[in-house]
Amino acid sequence: MTTTSEPPLQLTAGEQLVRPSTSLGVFSRPRGDTGWQSWLFTVDHKRIGIMYGAAALLFLVIGGIEALLIRLQLAVPGGNVLSEDAYNQVFTMHGVTMVFLVIMPMAAAFANYLLPLQIGARDVAFPRLNAFSLWAFLAGGIFLNTSWFLGGAPDGGWFGYAPNSGLVYSPSNGMDFYALGLQIAGIASLVSAINLITTVLNMRAPGMTLFRMPVLTWMLLVVQFLLLFAIPVITVALFLLSFDRLFDANFFNVAAGADPLLWQHLFWIFGHPEVYILILPAFGIMSEVIPVFSRKPIFGYPFMVFSGIAIGFMGWGVWAHHMFTSGMGPVSVAAFSLSTMFIAVPTGVKILNWLATMWGGRLRLNTAMLYSIGAVAMFTIGGLSGVTHAIAPADTQQTDTYYIVAHFHYVIFGGSLMGMLSGIYFWWPKMFGHKLDEKLGKIGFWVLLIGFNLTFGPMHILGLQGMSRRIHSYAADSGFNLWNMFATVGSFVIAVGVLLLFLNIGVSRRRARGAPPVGPDPWDARGLEWMTASPTPVHNFDRDITVTRQDEFWHRKWRIGTDGKVTRIARATDVAHDGSATDVHLPSPSYWPVVVALGLPLVAYGLIYNLWITGLGALLILGGLYGWVFEPPDDPEAHEHDDHHDADPSDDSGNGASGGGTSTNGEDGPDSDDGARQLAGAGAAAGPSAQAAEEQP
């Protein structure tokens, strides 16, 4: 479906102000590829990915400071670093920040940056929607954190159980910020999920069949489906909570006949798939890193893919294991206990397949590899403790104790975050053209690993000794003193490890100035993302790539002889594109995603403080959408130096087994806002549906 068959209207370009024109439908588009505006208005998936990552690291610092405050408070019995009220706010925001503003956007960073590259596409399917996702996420995150300065942050826990999250029991505006902020962030995730699913399904390079896609692409695809179905559930719950708090509705008012377990079911129907939303991207990253540095293909690709899909399905059937003690009745408890136990199977398969990938390899213990191996080891611990509380009777002792805190930190910190740190070290040269320092990286890894185990290992013991979660204080005679002190010391070791990462980023960046570029393929890697210059040129690839097998790029460098010996047939620099193409048509930047995203927090502030502000925000959103719809597909001025695609459509070195693309169909097209489509549109694998991949705001 095309937006118009007319050529774009001629317009006066170069105006930088966001100012709706009075003449219908004639707006300029922002231009330029340097300066802050080039970031603010970009629709380039790579810049969006980098900004997602930067925001995630910023929130990691905020969430980390909150964690340190918690640990300081609990270092000794009867701690008085924080008041009870402040403690509740800090632990709530620590959870909310780490889940929604660190791990999820960091996964989004990798998804945005890598997913189009890994499938050989020019960009995502809907570049402007992609920009909108970023800004909406950022708007939600900043909105949430402004609650600190507006009378208090949310204090009902990240899980916000009703009725404790209601107005009577949480009278500050904090939980309003929670409910509305997460809805905004949810919009971002939902939009992004639709965008990335469309991208993977429609925009793969010629020959890139689903079962030639890298495991990371697969895991990200599964995650987007999980988001697509999970976010609406939490949105419903948050919507009901907002109505209870803002408009005196009675969804969770027990006196009016409500059952508070409704919230728990809604929250965990979202919340448990959310766990897999957090972990699967890291699984994907580990499945990319371990093969490259083991110098072997991933062991059992189909098992890796299908176990990921299986986790994606089974993840929907285990939510009530968060509620074993909330009184569901023994039959429900038994059913969810069983399903929870068996979700360990596909996860275990993944762990053993990673180990089998390492088996017989030639391991290069780079920082990226260390983090991936560390993530395998640490996640295993989290998985095993998970099995012990899948046993529902045992869970009645363990739930809501520090045993659970230990468990999910081993999963989410030890698994997700370490996996993503591995990804940061692995793809940093692709993103910025230089490697991170290995020595600092390895020191950082060991510091982080030791600090992590020092912090969360003792929490297993604390939990079994009966220390409850979410308590701001414990009595001196509870016997919790020693291990809490261990954990607090450990948390500061973790902080040193994180600081070493930032130091590394700074040091490596400075050293890289004037140094020769790192080349397209610094690790002798396997995925298509390495088949172009580093940092990735704005147009990704110079030519279409025709894919004939898994690990296409690697197979263009190496040949496996009949005797199984691997011999080099080409250097990476010979195979990879050098990014010199100058005639590639790209989607133009746009003002409107930012404008629309800016309207969202205004609506939310207005709901809390003054409905007039809501009106203003709604007008901004409507105006933004109006501008978005009538925005000309291209900036005609830009064509002079960045004209349309006319390169050889099929890649010279591919053998075109699956009928590589012949012509791109977006030439000069008024419908070519989504220039990325051109690259993949003609591929046999992508099929005619690619033509339909048209942005419809």
Added chain:
Amino acid sequence: MIGERAAGSSGRPLWRRLRLVLIALGVALALTACADEHPLDTLTEAGPDAREINDLFFPVLGVAIVVFFLVQGAVIYLAVRYRVRRKAASEAAADPGGDDLYGDDEYPEQVHGNLRLELAWTIIPTILLAVISVFALISLVELNEVSAAEDDLRVTVVGQQWWWEFQYHLDGDTSTPPDIVTANELVIPVYQQVPLEITSRDVIHSFWIPRLNGKRDAVPGRTHPWVIEADETGRFLGQCTEFCGLSHAYMRMYAVVLTPAEWEEWVQGQVIDAAPLEEGDPGYEGQEVFLANCANCHVVNGVTDVNLDGVLDGTEDYAGANSTTSALVAGAAPNLTHVASRTTFAGSIFDLYEDRAERIPYLEVAERGDLNRGDLEAWIRNAPERKANDADGARGMTAFPGLTEGDIDALVEYLMTLR
């Protein structure tokens, strides 16, 4: 316990670190191994339900620890066995930014997978988990069995911000008003299964005496069945474990387990109402202070003249002796009829008697214990200062700036008559 190995991945420094960590852990464990120092310990059970849970947990933990060592061992073995060292620095310097620093053309055999192996490690864990789940389900059924007879003791447990109320139905009939209403200390006879009906008057709490049984949530509007049984006498600490707001940490309770004879004696002391004091009786001034202030929320059976039937079965809030509307969101405050017979107050965070009352037999604390006057008076004077609450929002005990020190002394004297 799993998890505290600094289990890591690879490399020689790991061994040295691992050894240090193990030594440190050994020393630390030796220092903290004593169970008496962990009043909430889930692993030193004092009742059949907790034992049933641990009998299930320990074998599963054992399997988990075996798998832990197998996987971590494999990780370390593989990382050490198959690692390749970098080129010397001089060689690396000759190829800056080159795509390889390790030696270019060395690739191991390219193995893509092994169907048989992968099926094996899909099926074996499935069988293992299936076996475990059989035992888990058996335990689940057994833990939900109520062996107590219909007319045995039954206790309704009510959670509130931030303390626990226990309503005793000596004849097991929860449809009639309770025989005893007490707070924070659940007194039960040893070797007798006591069915509980757990609910809440405000937010969700969770009832948990770890050494006797697992936890069960107290959800407003719902009544959850649970049982508790002890096979040794003593005081067992409990803690609210569902986050319930400001003083979540300060919502504790005790299960006090007595011999059957002692328990009968305790019941006899509790079922009787308090006698209103006459002018001239010791504590009479305190009773006047109590009726003018405390009785807005607190009940002393026989003294505060209120019909409690509707309050106790949850159909109406306790309006207080002197007002027509509830002074509290939850609608009730601890019943103080026999407050001096308890050993703790304010959600069991303060001892009522000096010197840890467990040295004195439970039934004799009121006579032989030395009153913990400091905490009690401070609590009456300004409760929000001692335990965070939201008195302005009608949640928790308010401060009484109007009381003189003389009033407070009189009040304490009165409370001590409530044995």
